[in-house]
Amino acid sequence: MSRYDAPLTDMRFVLFDLLQAEREFARLGFADATRDVLDAVLDEGARFATEVLAPLNAVGDEVGCSLDVATGDVRTPPGFKQAYAQYVDGGWTGLVTPTEHGGQGLPHLVGFPIKEMIDAANLAWGNFPLLSNGATEALMAFGTDWQREVFLKPLVEGRWTGTMCLTEPHCGTDLGLLRTRAEPRGDDTYAISGTKIFITAGEHDMTDNIVHLVLAKLPDAPAGSRGISLFVVPKFRVAQDGSIGERNTVRCGSLEHKMGIHGSATCVMNFDGAEGYLVGEPHKGLMAMFVMMNTARLAVGLQGLGVSDRAYQNAVEYAKDRLQMRSATGTKFPDKPADPIIVHADVRRMLLTGKALVEGGRALAYDAAMQFDIASRGESGTERAQADALVGFLTPIVKACLTEWSVEITYDALQCFGGHGYIREHGMEQLARDARITTLYEGTTGIQALDLLGRKVMQLKGAGLEAMLGRIRSFCEANANDREIGGYCASLTHLAGQWQQLSIEIAQRTGSDADELGAAAYDYLMFSGYTCLAYWWARSLAALRDATPTTAFAEGKRATARFYFERILPRTLAHAAAIRSGAPSLMALDAEAFDAGR
Known part of the structure; x- marks a missing residue:
């Protein structure tokens, strides 16, 4: 079984040293978001994730959910319902x-490390409260007064x-x-008929009611x-005075059997x-759907990170424990019959790749949350x-890159275990499957790529891109002569110029x-992600x-930064070359020729 320890040291570094969150929260008027409060939230979140959720990860995978076909009721794995009750009792739902609207009013950024810890501890469990946030955001933005009164409080x-x-x-x-x-029924209600699939937490035994937001x-x-409308459809009917009625005619028809x-x-x-x-x-x-979707996309990026x-x-x-052969440069642990595999170059390649992408990805994701808070409470219209623009631009990058990297990292981690990673005992194969x-979900990587390039860069005239390029150039100018990072800034300045030039070339x-546009989108997305990191x-x-x-x-940060710039960032060269090769090699093959060899 795999273990999980919340990375509180790095989380605090990103929050307080890198993003200067305490100062920013005070500037934005979050009076309760003091360092003492935030430290207590992080500590308690870590305790809940590691002690309550992490031990349930394996049983959730082994037992899964079950459906009573006669009633449409779904039973969650052992311990899941009790863990959710503790989650509610701890006040996490309205953080x-x-x-x-009944919440605690803390910045969105504060919720990101908590969400990361939950998903790292138990990704499947974390899906049950996940979409409540999107439903809450949509109802706050578009719901009527009675809908906000009746539905928001129990959701929060x-x-x-x-x-x-x-x-x-x-x-x-x-x-x-x-x-x-x-x-329309003629009484401000509507009869909703149809079938929806892949509905996360569409039915379960954790709460008294489930609020479906239905297109x-x-x-x-x-x-x-342009003809799509949004409806709120509760599992149990809810009147405008808040009274609960009979079971609505919405049922779970089946559960998907998943990887x-x-x-x-x-x-x-x-x-x-x-x-x-x-x-x-x-x-x-x-419009309401995009409010829900953007919230969910950032959340799924955190799932990949966790x-x-x-x-x-x-x-x-x-890698520190497994003994296998001696180091290529001579024995490192003479008191052991062999050296731990962490001395071997290829194992270090995989581990450092994971460290670089996880810690850099944490900074990227948390910054997106910070921009979300600034967008809602900034001091000026220009700042907001x-x-x-920045959070809109970063959302597809966070969602797609952190999840694509999660596939790479989990498979590399499994590889470090060798054959032991492929069997269930160590829990690594579950992480790779999850x-x-x-x-x-919440939009494939290809969809994120089209959103970034087609909508955020082309349709919106690159406002988010320009804001991000401005941050990079400002930072690099300020640190160009720094003895430690001046060289990195030179590389980054060159990369920013290439990013802008590629955008222009694609548009032309x-x-x-x-x-x-479609031919360039994936490589443009990944180029953007590596540049942001x-x-x-x-x-x-x-x-x-x-x-x-x-x-x-x-020392770990400095060594990992060097590894990132020297061994991972060159991936941008391949992505830039693929972008510049254009569409012809992708689009030339006739559809019938794809299976001509059979």
């Missing part, structure tokens, strides 16, 4: 929700959970094709995505004239607008061939100047 308190019901059997990303219908089309809906996250209920949900209530304006559901860190931790522990879903080629590794070294870390911690 970052505004106080006017954790007595109810929320879902996002978007995908249908024939319709994934292209939501304009959805067939779920909403028929559907009204009878007079325009064609395509991983077996402890998470992934449901096929059947709506058979279920009573629902319109959220926002008719045919404007797409499972990566757990896999990395276990690989390091194993720039932060909003990590794989993070690249798929897309003007004459629309396939160029280079910035955060350089920033981390700068933060060490004013911090007071232990010698081992500081």
Whole structure:
């Protein structure tokens, strides 16, 4: 069984030394977000994750969820329900929700390390409260007064959970094709009919009610995505006065049998004239959906980060203990019959790759949360607008890169165990299986790439890109003559210029061939992610100047930063070359020729 220790030292370094969170929170008016409060939140979050959730990770994988076909009820794995009760009792469900809606009103950034720890400890369990946050955000932004009054309080308190019901059997990303219908009943309610698939936590035994946020089309809906409306459909009917009625006609028809996250209920949900209530304006559901989706995408990025860190931790522990051969440069542990495998270059390559991507990814993700807080509470309209552009730009990078890297890291960690990693005893194969879903749900990596390049860079004129480039250039100019990081800044300045130039080249080629954008999107996304991490590794070294870390911690940061710039950042060369090769080699092959060799 794999272990998990919350990386509180690095989390505190990122929060307080790198991002200067305590100072920023005070500036933004979060009066309760003091260092003492935040330290207590981190310590208690770590205790809950390591002592309550982590021990349930293996049993969730082995037992999974079960469905009573006759009733449509779902039973969660042993211990999951009790852990959720402790989660609610601890006040975690409303940690970052505004106080006017019953929450504690702490910054969104404070919720990120807690979410990371939960997902590292038990990714499948973490899915049950995950989408309540998206439902809460959508209702706060678009719900009517009575909807906010009736649905938000139990969601924030954790007595109810929320879902996002978007995908249908024939319709994934292209939501304009959805067939779920909403028929007006003439009393401000609607009869919702249709089938939704891949619904995380669509049915379970943890709470008294489940609030489904459902995309559907009204009878007079325009064609395509412009005709989508959003409805709130509770498992048990809820009147406008808050009274609970009978069971609604929405049931779990089946549970998906999955590669991983077996402890998470992934449901096929059947709506058979279920009573629902319109959220926002008719045919404007797409805007509300993006509020939910963007919240969920950042959360899934944290899932990738969490499972990566757990896999990395276990690989390091194993590599220090497993004896195999002697070091190439001579015996390192003469009192042992062989040296631990951590002395071998290839094992170090895998471990350092994990360390570099996890610690750099943590800084990247936490910064996105900081920008979210600045966007809502910045001191000026200009500051808020720039932060909003930044968080929009960073969201697909956080979601896609942290999850793609989680597949690499968990597989490398398993590789460090050799054959022992492939068997269930050590828990590494579960981490590798669980990590794989993070690249798929809430928008695949390809969708994130198109969102970044097609929407955030092309459609929105690169406002977020320009803001990020401005940060890089400002930092590099300020540190160009620094003895330790001046060389890194020179590399980063060159990379920023290449990033901008690639964006221009893609835009120019897309003007004459629309396939160029799609052909470049994935490599552009990964180029962006590696460049962002280079910035955060350089920033981390700068933060060490004013911090007071232990010698081992500081040496670890410096060595890992060097490894990142010398051994990982060159991946940008391949991505840039692929971008510049254009679309022809991708699009030339006729569809019939793909299987011509059979």
